[in-house]
Amino acid sequence: MAENRGTGQEKAEHSLPAAISAQRVTKVFGDGKNKVLALDDVSLTIEENEFFTLLGPSGCGKTTLLRLIAGFDQPTSGTILLRGEEISHLPPNQRSVNTVFQNYALFPHMTVAKNISFGLEMLGKKPDVIEKTVGDMLALVKMEALRDRRTDQLSGGQQQRVALARALAPRPQVLLLDEPLSALDYKLRKEMQIELKQLQHDTGITFIFVTHDQEEALTMSDRIAVMHVGRILQVGTPRQIYNQPSERFVADFIGKSNFLSADVLAVEGRHARLKLSSGQEVGAAIPDGMTPDGSVTVVVRPEYTQIFPKSNDAGDLQGVLENIVYLGTDTHYHIRLPDASIFVTRSQNQCKVTEAFRAGQSVSVVFSPDSVQLLRC
Amino acid sequence: MISPIRKRPPFSLKSQPGFGTIAGLCFVMLYAPIITLVVYSFNAGKYISMWEGFSLQWYVAAWGNEAVQDATIRSLYLAAQASVYSTILATMAALGTTRTPPFRGLTAIYAMINQPLMVPEIVTAVALLILFAMIKSLTGIQGMVYLVIAHTAFCIPFAYLPIRARLEGMDLILETAAADLYATPWKTFWRITLPLLWPGIIAGAMLAFVISLDDVVITEFVKSSGQETLPTYMLGQLRRVITPEINAISTLLLGLSMLVVCVLFFIERKFGK
Ligand SMILES: Nc1ncnc2c1ncn2[C@@H]1O[C@H](COP(=O)(O)OP(=O)(O)O)[C@@H](O)[C@H]1O
Ligand SMILES: [Mg+2]
Numbered sequence: 243m244a245e246n247r248g249t250g251q252e253k254a255e256h257s258l259p260a261a262i263s264a265q266r267v268t269k270v271f272g273d274g275k276n277k278v279l280a281l282d283d284v285s286l287t288i289e290e291n292e293f294f295t296l297l298g299p300s301g302c303g304k305t306t307l308l309r310l311i312a313g314f315d316q317p318t319s320g321t322i323l324l325r326g327e328e329i330s331h332l333p334p335n336q337r338s339v340n341t342v343f344q345n346y347a348l349f350p351h352m353t354v355a356k357n358i359s360f361g362l363e364m365l366g367k368k369p370d371v372i373e374k375t376v377g378d379m380l381a382l383v384k385m386e387a388l389r390d391r392r393t394d395q396l397s398g399g400q401q402q403r404v405a406l407a408r409a410l411a412p413r414p415q416v417l418l419l420d421e422p423l424s425a426l427d428y429k430l431r432k433e434m435q436i437e438l439k440q441l442q443h444d445t446g447i448t449f450i451f452v453t454h455d456q457e458e459a460l461t462m463s464d465r466i467a468v469m470h471v472g473r474i475l476q477v478g479t480p481r482q483i484y485n486q487p488s489e490r491f492v493a494d495f496i497g498k499s500n501f502l503s504a505d506v507l508a509v510e511g512r513h514a515r516l517k518l519s520s521g522q523e524v525g526a527a528i529p530d531g532m533t534p535d536g537s538v539t540v541v542v543r544p545e546y547t548q549i550f551p552k553s554n555d556a557g558d559l560q561g562v563l564e565n566i567v568y569l570g571t572d573t574h575y576h577i578r579l580p581d582a583s584i585f586v587t588r589s590q591n592q593c594k595v596t597e598a599f600r601a602g603q604s605v606s607v608v609f610s611p612d613s614v615q616l617l618r619c
Numbered sequence: 620m621i622s623p624i625r626k627r628p629p630f631s632l633k634s635q636p637g638f639g640t641i642a643g644l645c646f647v648m649l650y651a652p653i654i655t656l657v658v659y660s661f662n663a664g665k666y667i668s669m670w671e672g673f674s675l676q677w678y679v680a681a682w683g684n685e686a687v688q689d690a691t692i693r694s695l696y697l698a699a700q701a702s703v704y705s706t707i708l709a710t711m712a713a714l715g716t717t718r719t720p721p722f723r724g725l726t727a728i729y730a731m732i733n734q735p736l737m738v739p740e741i742v743t744a745v746a747l748l749i750l751f752a753m754i755k756s757l758t759g760i761q762g763m764v765y766l767v768i769a770h771t772a773f774c775i776p777f778a779y780l781p782i783r784a785r786l787e788g789m790d791l792i793l794e795t796a797a798a799d800l801y802a803t804p805w806k807t808f809w810r811i812t813l814p815l816l817w818p819g820i821i822a823g824a825m826l827a828f829v830i831s832l833d834d835v836v837i838t839e840f841v842k843s844s845g846q847e848t849l850p851t852y853m854l855g856q857l858r859r860v861i862t863p864e865i866n867a868i869s870t871l872l873l874g875l876s877m878l879v880v881c882v883l884f885f886i887e888r889k890f891g892k
Contacts, residue, residue, distance in 0.1 A: 314795055334798040347796040351814050360810075361800035412801065 259326030261416050261448040262288040262311060267320035269306050269472075280306040282472040284320070288416075288450060288465075293442045295451045297459040298469030299495070304452040305344075307469075308418045311450065313337050325415060335364070340409035342419040346401045348393040354404050355380070355389040361412040379407040382441070399430050406441070416448045423458065435462055456496045460484065468492045484543075486529055486615055493541045493615065500542040500585050506534045513611065516540065520580045524558045525611035532616060539617040544588035546613035549575050549599070550606050557606025559585060563599055573597075577605060653873065660866035667863050677867040687868060690852040694832055697763065697848060701770030702778070702828040708771070709778035709823055710816070717786040718794075718812075735773040743773065744840035751841060761843065769841045770831045777830045778823035785819025818890035825879045832872070 269281040280303045288294045296304045309315045311322060313334035321330050329337050340361065349357050358379050362372045380386045383403035388396065393404060402422060409417055419438075423431045439462050442449045453459055459466050460480040467477045468491075476488040487493035490501065504516035504524070512528045516538065528534055550557060564584070565576035570591070577585045587607055599605065632638060660678070664671030681687050712732050716725060735743065751765045793815070797807040835850045842851060849872065853865055 312799055314798075334795070335801045335803055339799075341796070341799045343792060343796060345792070347790070347792045349793060349796070349811060360797070360802070364797075364801035364803075364806060408800070 258290060259323070260287045261290045261292065261325060262286070262450065263323040263326075264307070264311075265321045265323070267307070267310060267317045267322060269303070269310060269315065270318045279472050281310070281317075284472070284474055286467060286474060286477070288448060290325075291446055291448055293439065293449045293451065293462060293464045295453060295459045295463035295466045296469055297453055297456060297466050297496075300454055301471075302469040303472045304454075304469060305420055308341070308420050308450065308452055311416070312339055312341050312418055338412075338415040340412060340414040340417055342405045342409045342417065342422045344420045344422070344424065346405040348401055348404055348408070350392070350394055353390050353392060354385060354396070357393060357404055358407045358411050361408065365412055375411055379411045382410070382444075383407045398425055399434070402426065402434065406438075410441075410445060410447065413445075414447065416450060419449060419451045421452050421454070423453070424455075431458075438462065460496070468495065470495075487541060487617075488529075490539060490541075490617055493617070498544050498586065498588075500544065502540040502542065502585075503537060504540050505537050509534065514538075514616065516616075518559070520559065522559055524609075524614075526614045526616050527612050528616060532618070534616055534618075541615040541617060542585075542609055543613065544574065544586045545572075545590075547587040547607050547609040549577070549587045549589065550608065551599070552604040552606045557608050559607040561585060561605060561607070563601055563603050563605045566597060566599060566601060568597075575599065575605070577607065656866050657870050657873070659863055660870040662863045662866070665862050667861050667866060677863040678871075680862075681864050681867045681871075684864070686847070686852060687849075687864075690847045690849045693763075693846065694849040697766055697770055698828045698831040700767045701774050701831040702824045704767070704771040705774035705827045706778045706782075706820060706824040709775050709782055709827075710820055712775070712779055713783040713786050713819075714812070717783060718791075732779055733776045736776050740773075740836045744837045747837065748840040763846065765841050765843075766838065766846060766848075769837050770834065773834070773837060774827035774831050778827040781822040781826060782816065782819040785816055785822075789815055818886050821886055822883050825883055829876055829879050832875070 264286040267284045271278040358376045359372050466483050468475045476492050493499040504518045507515040561577040561579045564578045567574040572590045575587045661673050663674035747769050797811045
């Protein structure tokens with residue numbers, strides 16, 4: 243496996259074609275009145291050796307996209323390339339792509355080892371190769387002790403590991419994971435997140451991971467595609483997605499955001515002066531590819547702001563502190579702005595026993611122009 | 620009078636007046652004849668309704684009766700063949716109706732497969748008699764083949780039902796997973812579908828076996844002379860003097876059916892999930 247890993251990385255460096263490339267893929271289910279547009283003109287490039295995440299709320303088409311890549315369904319239009327080769331017409335058993343299913347789909351009439359060897363047997367590998375690979379896989383997911391168990395005698399976490407080992411054993415070019423952690427409890431999920439990330443790193447296989455959990459996506463991914471009702475809204479690294487959301491939905495779905503509407507007063511280079519609806523004037527950096535004019539929306543993350551007791555008219559925002567929510571690691575301050583909307587700021591707690599603010603007092607909020615994101619309305 | 624304020628217990632059929640009596644009556648009607656049959660099979664006398672003491676003589680008589688032996692062997696042979704063929708066909712039908720995307724006319728196909736359950740048996744019997752008579756006169760082929768075909772046909776829906784139920788309970792995702800792991804459709808069938816389907820197939824086969832073993836009407840019409848099965852032999856006996864030998868044979872048939880039911884139950888408990 244070590245050799246394979248080496249060649250895998252070399253290939254990536256010599257800019258081979260992308261692991262998966264979806265071009266203008268549309269998928270329609272049903273017809274007439276029951277027509278569902280599950281994927282709407284989706285184009286996507288996933289690089290070799292990437293941990294790529296499809297993130298979006300339930301029903302946005304994540305599973306549908308995975309099923310098209312795996313070959314369980316055919317796109318209504320558009321093409322899908324695997325390492326540069328068109329695979330749209332190939333049945334699932336002829337694609338070097340394996341899936342970890344949401345509910346694992348382990349074969350109940352086979353042992354753990356038999357489940358793992360199934361794919362290798364179907365590929366016609368020699369018995370000694372199969373034996374060795376199964377051993378390697380069991381070690382990889384730390385399940386050696388349970389190799390002869392029936393799969394219905396395993397816990398959820400163990401089934402998860404078997405499903406992973408089974409899908410990795412044939413060394414697919416791409417591994418698809420459909421919300422594999424959603425059935426696990428919180429603690430185990432956190433552990434598996436780290437293990438999965440490690441596994442991807444160790445094997446060098448491209449992972450396409452599906453989740454509706456934004457925190458999970460941010461933790462694990464090299465890049466994230468945010469999906470909403472059959473469309474891909476934004477693709478980027480976790481930092482890009484979090485700090486430069488391209489649409490209001492993205493900013494709202496990932497992390498917490500304050501949305502302020504504002505009018506553009508002046509533009510100087512990549513910097514704009516804005517007049518907030520509350521009357522206050524603030525500065526903001528202009529994101530690439532955007533020419534702000536007229537009215538815009540300012541996205542402000544609660545943790546990129548600071549709250550002060552109101553002394554004079556200084557600060558970017560003024561308001562009345564309504565609520566103080568103490569969360570241990572940090573504190574949320576809910577501030578009622580003059581236009582009656584609520585603005586949330588968040589500050590990390592120091593080891594202080596007393597709270598410096600109290601509800602009802604007037605406060606002002608400060609944020610730096612670089613820490614906000616401008617959106618067209 | 621029950622006061623309206625008093626809280627009533629939740630509705631239960633058991634608490635209705637007369638429930639016990641009716642239930643008891645039903646059980647008596649179901650089991651009294653069977654118990655009488657079994658008891659009188661041990662009768663020492665030669666009348667089926669006059670008890671003259673305990674004896675196994677009618678079992679011995681039945682065992683030694685060449686006509687009974689002949690009919691038994693024919694019945695078992697016929698039931699075994701009909702059950703194998705009808706189960707194979709029913710399995711294919713069940714796969715065709717559950718492992719393909721829904722298509723137009725699926726309901727019509729269900730109706731066609733279950734047709735022997737709806738059409739009066741006597742109609743099927745007469746129809747087969749006429750058809751087979753034509754074939755016989757055209758081709759000159761004689762023998763058990765007609766009985767086997769007839770039994771296979773009416774056993775199909777009985778074999779089909781448990782197999783289809785099992786298939787519908789099986790998640791299609793397992794076959795999808797097999798395909799994902801490079802199994803061809805054929806390999807998927809042999810390695811995944813069939814092993815998981817076995818309990819349904821066995822149940823279907825046993826049901827078909829019992830149904831075939833028990834059939835009178837169609838067999839009576841289709842059989843040629845000298846092709847008595849156990850039930851038609853017994854029917855024939857009714858036209859002569861009836862002795863408890865009939866009881867003994869019936870009791871043995873009953874025992875066989877109960878054995879099959881027990882095995883079915885065991886399979887359900889062991890594999891059915
Ligand atoms: N086989 C199908 N038939 C009809 N509609 C479907 C089918 N599969 C998915 N859909 C619809 O397509 C949309 C996307 O579904 P899906 O890809 O499962 O979403 P996600 O995995 O993101 O929750 C949903 O509206 C869903 O109802
Ligand atoms: Mg899904």
